[in-house]
Amino acid sequence: MNLPSLEHSVAELLPSGTRKLLVAVSGGVDSVVLLHLLKTISSELEFTIHVAHLDHRLRPESSSDADFVRQLCRQWDLPCSIESCDIRQLAARQKISLEMAGRQARREFLWTLAQKIGAELIALAHHGDDQVETFMLRLLRGSGQSGLSAMRVHQGCWWRPLLNLRRQDIVKYASQHNLKWVEDESNRDSMFLRNRLRSEIIPQFYEINPRFGGGIERLVQQFQVDEDYWQREVTAIFDSLVVSREDGLRLSRPKLLATHPALRVRLLRAALLQVRGDLQKIESVHLLAVDDLLSASRSQGELNLPECWVARRYESLWIRRGSPALPEPFDLTLPDEGEVKLPDGRIIRASTQVEQEGESAMVVEFSLAALSQPLRVRNWRPGDRFEPLGMSGHKRLKRFFSDNRVEREVRLRTPLLVSGETILWVGGMRRSRHAVVRCDAGEIIRIELF
Amino acid sequence: MNLPSLEHSVAELLPSGTRKLLVAVSGGVDSVVLLHLLKTISSELEFTIHVAHLDHRLRPESSSDADFVRQLCRQWDLPCSIESCDIRQLAARQKISLEMAGRQARREFLWTLAQKIGAELIALAHHGDDQVETFMLRLLRGSGQSGLSAMRVHQGCWWRPLLNLRRQDIVKYASQHNLKWVEDESNRDSMFLRNRLRSEIIPQFYEINPRFGGGIERLVQQFQVDEDYWQREVTAIFDSLVVSREDGLRLSRPKLLATHPALRVRLLRAALLQVRGDLQKIESVHLLAVDDLLSASRSQGELNLPECWVARRYESLWIRRGSPALPEPFDLTLPDEGEVKLPDGRIIRASTQVEQEGESAMVVEFSLAALSQPLRVRNWRPGDRFEPLGMSGHKRLKRFFSDNRVEREVRLRTPLLVSGETILWVGGMRRSRHAVVRCDAGEIIRIELF
Numbered sequence: 001m002n003l004p005s006l007e008h009s010v011a012e013l014l015p016s017g018t019r020k021l022l023v024a025v026s027g028g029v030d031s032v033v034l035l036h037l038l039k040t041i042s043s044e045l046e047f048t049i050h051v052a053h054l055d056h057r058l059r060p061e062s063s064s065d066a067d068f069v070r071q072l073c074r075q076w077d078l079p080c081s082i083e084s085c086d087i088r089q090l091a092a093r094q095k096i097s098l099e100m101a102g103r104q105a106r107r108e109f110l111w112t113l114a115q116k117i118g119a120e121l122i123a124l125a126h127h128g129d130d131q132v133e134t135f136m137l138r139l140l141r142g143s144g145q146s147g148l149s150a151m152r153v154h155q156g157c158w159w160r161p162l163l164n165l166r167r168q169d170i171v172k173y174a175s176q177h178n179l180k181w182v183e184d185e186s187n188r189d190s191m192f193l194r195n196r197l198r199s200e201i202i203p204q205f206y207e208i209n210p211r212f213g214g215g216i217e218r219l220v221q222q223f224q225v226d227e228d229y230w231q232r233e234v235t236a237i238f239d240s241l242v243v244s245r246e247d248g249l250r251l252s253r254p255k256l257l258a259t260h261p262a263l264r265v266r267l268l269r270a271a272l273l274q275v276r277g278d279l280q281k282i283e284s285v286h287l288l289a290v291d292d293l294l295s296a297s298r299s300q301g302e303l304n305l306p307e308c309w310v311a312r313r314y315e316s317l318w319i320r321r322g323s324p325a326l327p328e329p330f331d332l333t334l335p336d337e338g339e340v341k342l343p344d345g346r347i348i349r350a351s352t353q354v355e356q357e358g359e360s361a362m363v364v365e366f367s368l369a370a371l372s373q374p375l376r377v378r379n380w381r382p383g384d385r386f387e388p389l390g391m392s393g394h395k396r397l398k399r400f401f402s403d404n405r406v407e408r409e410v411r412l413r414t415p416l417l418v419s420g421e422t423i424l425w426v427g428g429m430r431r432s433r434h435a436v437v438r439c440d441a442g443e444i445i446r447i448e449l450f
Numbered sequence: 451m452n453l454p455s456l457e458h459s460v461a462e463l464l465p466s467g468t469r470k471l472l473v474a475v476s477g478g479v480d481s482v483v484l485l486h487l488l489k490t491i492s493s494e495l496e497f498t499i500h501v502a503h504l505d506h507r508l509r510p511e512s513s514s515d516a517d518f519v520r521q522l523c524r525q526w527d528l529p530c531s532i533e534s535c536d537i538r539q540l541a542a543r544q545k546i547s548l549e550m551a552g553r554q555a556r557r558e559f560l561w562t563l564a565q566k567i568g569a570e571l572i573a574l575a576h577h578g579d580d581q582v583e584t585f586m587l588r589l590l591r592g593s594g595q596s597g598l599s600a601m602r603v604h605q606g607c608w609w610r611p612l613l614n615l616r617r618q619d620i621v622k623y624a625s626q627h628n629l630k631w632v633e634d635e636s637n638r639d640s641m642f643l644r645n646r647l648r649s650e651i652i653p654q655f656y657e658i659n660p661r662f663g664g665g666i667e668r669l670v671q672q673f674q675v676d677e678d679y680w681q682r683e684v685t686a687i688f689d690s691l692v693v694s695r696e697d698g699l700r701l702s703r704p705k706l707l708a709t710h711p712a713l714r715v716r717l718l719r720a721a722l723l724q725v726r727g728d729l730q731k732i733e734s735v736h737l738l739a740v741d742d743l744l745s746a747s748r749s750q751g752e753l754n755l756p757e758c759w760v761a762r763r764y765e766s767l768w769i770r771r772g773s774p775a776l777p778e779p780f781d782l783t784l785p786d787e788g789e790v791k792l793p794d795g796r797i798i799r800a801s802t803q804v805e806q807e808g809e810s811a812m813v814v815e816f817s818l819a820a821l822s823q824p825l826r827v828r829n830w831r832p833g834d835r836f837e838p839l840g841m842s843g844h845k846r847l848k849r850f851f852s853d854n855r856v857e858r859e860v861r862l863r864t865p866l867l868v869s870g871e872t873i874l875w876v877g878g879m880r881r882s883r884h885a886v887v888r889c890d891a892g893e894i895i896r897i898e899l900f
Contacts (some may be wrong), residue, residue, distance in 0.1 A: 143669075144668070145672060204651055216589075222594055225715075260679075261679075262675045282673060
């Protein structure tokens with residue numbers, strides 16, 4: 001291959017086997033140069049090009065940008081898809097910034113189009129100065145290292161072959177090849193934070209250190225390498241932390257605490273990602289809060305994060321999209337012979353008989369004569385106390401639950417068998433010392449939970 | 451303990467068992483507040499205070515700052531050491547910035563004084579806004595993650611109990627307690643980059659995001675946790691990479707290449723630190739260069755880094771303070787009977803006899819009649835060729851060395867036995883096919899290297 005240097009550097013970054021490229025062209029100098037570069041190398045590298053343009057309708061002249069792109073593609077004989085989207089409306093509907101809405105609409109448009117036309121790769125015109133701006137923007141907004149690792153040349157189907165070039169290289173190429181482009185007026189609008197960074201703040205840094213941009217690019221590269229490292233470590237150990245995936249994700253607290261805090265915060269990120277599907281609106285301060293929940297002395301606690309609910313339940317960390325539905329309170333009368341159905345679907349059955357059959361966690365027997373009727377089955381209430389068999393005195397039920405590490409949600413659906421104000425049985429766990437069946441007890445009432 | 455919150459937060463950070471504290475006091479509001487806080491908690495926590503002040507002599511009024519500190523200590527009944535140092539002269543002599551020189555002189559003064567008076571800890575008045583400034587300053591100068599992890603509350607004997615406070619908290623405390631202080635005029639001098647950051651650039655960030663500082667502080671904390679992780683990983687595997695410490699540090703290239711690049715760059719940093727004693731002037735670009743040296747296709751190469759020399763020699767990476775001294779070129783006449791001493795101290799001895807005794811790497815025998823006199827022993831020169839025994843034709847000596855993975859420094863001190871222009875023996879390695887001793891050879895010359 002004998003190509004001039006800029007073409008060569010782009011060609012070198014093209015994954016082999018690429019047959020069809022979707023190129024995002026706004027009509028600005030960056031994307032026009034990108035398109036020209038790709039057109040130049042396309043026949044030698046045997047790929048075809050399809051151009052995509054999304055009209056954001058933010059400015060009156062935006063449709064003329066679309067016309068420019070259409071015209072350029074006709075002139076260069078390239079197929080082209082142009083669509084239009086009301087970004088202002090989208091931003092208002094989703095309550096996000098115009099920048100965010102534009103980015104989201106663009107990505108969706110490009111992604112869908114690439115699928116439709118069978119393009120393996122979507123080429124974007126971001127360059128090194130964009131990289132520096134993105135870094136500073138995220139720094140300003142409080143991103144952690146992962147966010148600061150900014151954009152990569154290759155990121156799934158997205159491809160940014162100009163990322164190692166500077167704006168001035170691109171402008172020079174445009175003038176060498178007599179390219180025409182449209183100036184995006186919104187680039188001058190200092191309402192957009194990125195523009196303010198570009199035109200006002202970053203130049204002050206360059207004034208202090210002319211090599212400022214290179215330093216940021218090296219830092220971003222280091223962060224990307226680090227991110228790759230963390231990703232591997234997380235992948236290697238994540239599954240060993242999972243206790244259950246039945247009702248949300250449950251991770252082992254002791255295993256999490258045994259990992260180094262630097263790794264742990266990445267494991268927590270990965271857990272949130274698995275549960276939520278993405279990490280939008282998750283900031284480092286949220287991860288610190290989860291870490292605090294994990295290491296605090298309180299054995300049960302909850303956090304509401306954006307689109308995510310995190311709880312510590314004794315030795316596990318429980319993550320769900322939303323908080324679990326709490327069971328309905330219940331208070332049911334239990335006949336001497338018959339059954340009641342609990343809100344969670346389990347059944348408590350009572351039967352009377354004269355022979356003892358023996359007790360277990362799920363079955364208890366009482367001397368019928370010692371009980372005052374009617375028997376009731378209800379959920380736990382604050383202030384409840386009971387007198388466990390084998391213990392003198394009474395115990396607060398809250399304390400009993402806590403000593404037995406019963407999780408909040410389980411407490412609320414645990415059936416209590418009561419007679420008047422007396423708790424006879426904490427269903428499935430422990431009976432009280434009331435109405436124990438003696439040898440000569442007479443009639444027995446047998447209660448089963450299943 | 452029943453202390454107001456600021457005192458309490460400082461007291462909580464004091465390592466238990468501290469008996470004597472050296473407090474660095476410039477006379478500015480930060481250090482006066484620090485001193486007041488420490489004085490307040492000192493009797494309850496049972497430590498004594500010694501004050502240190504270094505007069506930088508940068509401003510005409512600097513000696514009045516020293517007077518202020520002396521006066522304050524008299525008033526508060528605290529022992530105090532005041533010294534003076536010509537920072538401008540130090541900066542000029544060491545060719546470093548005034549800021550750097552000031553920092554260096556301060557640290558040395560404080561460290562020495564702490565040793566002398568037996569203080570376990572040196573308290574510094576850096577606060578959260580200093581932390582943000584330091585971060586931005588290092589970002590601007592192209593630091594990697596390690597540099598960006600900035601200052602810690604505890605760092606060896608250095609202690610920064612105000613690091614989690616903001617400047618406004620400190621000023622508020624000062625006014626609540628009617629403290630007096632001196633304004634450091636140099637804080638307003640925008641010649642100093644830090645002041646320009648503080649007064650011009652950082653306020654623009656706060657204007658955009660009022661929580662900017664908190665984001666930076668969280669990021670610094672994350673970096674510190676990460677640094678601790680990397681430190682442990684490096685410590686765990688460093689020694690397994692060391693091939694030799696005889697003449698500088700030699701690390702195994704294959705083992706380095708087998709580690710993840712994120713870890714590798716930290717291992718290289720650790721290696722430079724071991725050899726140099728510190729990492730001053732080592733930037734991320736230097737580490738990248740070492741990494742390139744390691745992974746490049748050239749099997750031998752060198753890099754001159756600040757106060758450090760790094761070479762790849764086949765499968766090892768060799769790091770020294772400076773490049774190794776190259777051996778003097780030599781060209782010595784070897785008598786038939788007798789010896790010559792090589793520049794590296796080894797000896798080549800010649801003796802004539804009639805019986806063959808056999809050859810080895812260190813001994814060769816030639817048929818005396820087949821040689822033209824005199825024999826010479828000299829070092830390798832570009833263009834040298836020889837005809838190895840057992841091979842037809844000749845071989846360039848450079849190629850021979852390279853095939854045998856002979857390192858550059860070893861090549862230069864390898865003795866060549868020559869007769870006229872003919873290389874008879876690459877000392878210690880291989881003989882040529884000239885003048886091989888046959889059964890009826892007559893007189894033999896035997897050459898030994900030891």
